[in-house]
Structures are given as structure tokens and as C-alpha cells.
Amino acid sequence: MAKQGTILVVDDNKAVLNALEMLLAGVFREVITIRTPNQIEATLESGRVDVVLLDMNFSAGINTGNEGLYWLSRIKGYAAEIPVVLFTAYADIDLAVRAVKEGATDFVVKPWDNAKLVATLLAAYRLHESRREVKQLKAKEEVLKGQLSPERTVVWGESDAMCRVRQLIEKVAVTDANVLITGENGTGKEIVAREIHALSGRKGEVMISVDMGAITETLFESELFGHVKGAFTDAREDRVGKFEAAxxxxxxxxxxxNLSYALQSKLLATLQSRKVIRVGSNKPVDVNIRLICATNSDLPRMVKEGTFREDLLYRINTIHVEVPPLRERGNDILLLAEAFLRDYGRKYRKPDLSFSSETRQRLLGYSWPGNVRELQHTVEKAVIMCDRQVLTPEDFLFKSEPGEIAPLETLEDMEREMIRKALVRHEGNLSAVASRLGITRQTLYNKMKKFNL
Structure with missing residues (x-):
């Protein structure tokens, strides 16, 4: 039988502790023994304990069992999910019933029967594992809330560039290789990631998405690795991180x-070990994930500049998928525009909409700096505003001539254009752009998300 987790045995009798340590060492991976209950909470802080075997009496001449009940309540207040089996030399049924009502998992009488004691403790351990699995499932459900949009058939297009991407996706998806997806903002990198997941052997499990640019440094470890109750001021309960949820x-x-250099080291260590340690704990938890990363940054250039770890790039870049910009996909622009037109026509109860021939030409002629995301939002806005079944160029905002931008009508339009030009001028270097515009990097990132840049 494979050894199980960690058990904490609390008893003031040294001979009892020695006997139990010898017996349980063949059952549990780790047996921790302490003679005074005052050390219980300090031991639980390690995060390693899966089961507690707790004596009922510790003071000489006192055999009421009240000490055991007191420490039972203390354990439950500190770590309610850990099963506690009470241990006493006094077979008091009323006390046993009271202990179970107050949270004990079971009750064992001294002198004990080895087989029955082991069976009781293993049952308590399995209970703990079941609770952990239920908690992780609930955590997965919470993480997924709001992430999943209504299913829509993915329109890949017929261009040579996208056919090559599609073929690579199908070849890579069946493996567990780490994938790095690159491409300009708005090209559909997350859609590619979801397709890889949907075609993989893990399709029956969840795919957890994490926007690394939106996580502050102070919350990075808690968000990705989780934390235990009491790890910091607002840690009121154990929390599963994104790695465990996935x-x-x-x-x-x-x-x-967008991940800072310091945090890159922490991420790399987790990817190498495939173990996470929650904040406030020192107990490693094995994680089995398929990793997909995405960026619009030039990571090899960042490696040369010393802002991105070369070893991390090697770790995440087993397979590289480059998503081409929309302007290089030819007639795919019309295929996508037609799909968005059908979707938003249904959503806004405007069926049978179509594009005029002039509109189709203008759609093909526009450079789409915001790529597929810009096309999607442009079509949605046109559907909302149109009063006719046939959409004309007047329903859209296009470049009227090469190099000329249609008049900017609002402050938001002006702000968006200013940020877009700065991004082009500084070749996507967010730190340089933020400095040039006089705003923080986080503010710039938020505005880019707002304006789909």
C-alpha cells in the first residue's frame, strides 16, 4: 500500500508517541509527534498536516476530556477542513457523541487495536482528500465564471497564412508540448489557445486564462499559486491558485x-518543478498542466535587452505559433466580417443584413491596425447604428486615403489615436510609451485594453 499524506499525533505520553510513530510510519509519508497541545497551531502553519490524532487529556489527574474538546475547537477554528480523530483511555459514549457534534471525525479508545486505528485514520485521510477535491472543483467553477462566452463556430479563413496556422495547431494540440503564441494585439491569440485545448486530450478539463499584464506584483503569488488562511491580512480562508485550478x-x-523580471524567476521555478507552494505554506502541491502562453512582445529582443529571462523563453517556447495580422490575410477579412454580421444581426434583432459592394471593397482596403478585434467591434457598432439592411461605407470609420485618418470626433478618439501613434513610434515598448505619454505602465495597459490596441 502506498504511503499517504502527513499525520500529526498529539499525546503527552512519550511511550504512546513512540509506539504510534513506529506503527504509522508504514502508513503515512510523514508522522509528526508533539507532547504538548500548545505546539499544535505552530505545526499546522506548515500547511503539511492532513490528519490530526489528538489525545483528550493532558494535565495530570484530569480525565474529563475537556482539554481535548478545547483543542478540538481551536484546531477547527484554525483549519476547519483538517479531520481530527480523538484519542482517550476513557470509553465515554456521551463524550464521544459530544466530540463528533463539535467537529471530530471519529473517536478511538485506548488501548487501541492497531488495525482499527489505522483504518480509522485512513478513513479520515480520505475524507480530507475528498474535501480538497470538492474545494478545487468549486475553485475551478469560480475561476471560470465570466470567462466563457456563448459558443460560436471559429472562422479561420482560407488564406495560406491561416491554413498553415490551422495545420500547426492540429499537429501540436495532440501533444502536451508548451506552446508560445505570438502576434499583434487583436489577432485572436486566445482563440488559438482555446482551439489547441479543444483539440487536445485535456479537452474534458478546464482551460484557465490569466492576463499577466493585469496582475500586480503584490498579488502575483496569491493569484497563481494560492494562499492559506492567515498568510496575510485579508487571507480569511484557503484559496486555490490558478495553477491548481487548472x-x-x-x-x-x-x-x-508584461511580467516583471523578478516574477519571471518565480514562474520559471514553478514550471520546472511542476509544483506550487501556496503563500503561507511550505507544502509543495503537484500540478499537471498544459501550458500555453501568448504575447505581442518581441521576446527574443527582450532577452537581448535583459528584460526577459532566456531560460524562461526556452521553457515556454517548445512550439511557436505566429498568428498573422489581419491585413495579411486577404479575403479572410470578408469571411470574418460576414460572420460577425450574422452574429450581431441575431443579437440585435436585425436579420438579413448585408454589405454593399463598395463596403466590401473598403473593408478589404482598410489596414485594420487593431486586427480581428477591431473588425469585430467595427461591425458590431455598424449593426447597432444602421437603419438599413444594406450597410454602406458611411456606417464605418475608415481611412479615406493612404496615410489620412478620418476626422476624430471625441476626446476618446483623440486619446486612442495618440496612444496608437506612440505604440508605433516606440515599436510596442510599453515602458517607453508610458514615459512619453506621462502615465504609468499599468494605466497605459488599461487604456490599451479599453481601446483594443
């Missing part, structure tokens, strides 16, 4: 190029 599934780290 266990057996796929973890998608978007905008990984």
Missing part, C-alpha cells in the same frame, strides 16, 4: 511579455 487541464498565460 490541474489536469490547460493554463493560458496571456501577455506574458
Amino acid at each position: 490541474n489536469k487541464g490547460t493554463l493560458f498565460l496571456d501577455e506574458i511579455g
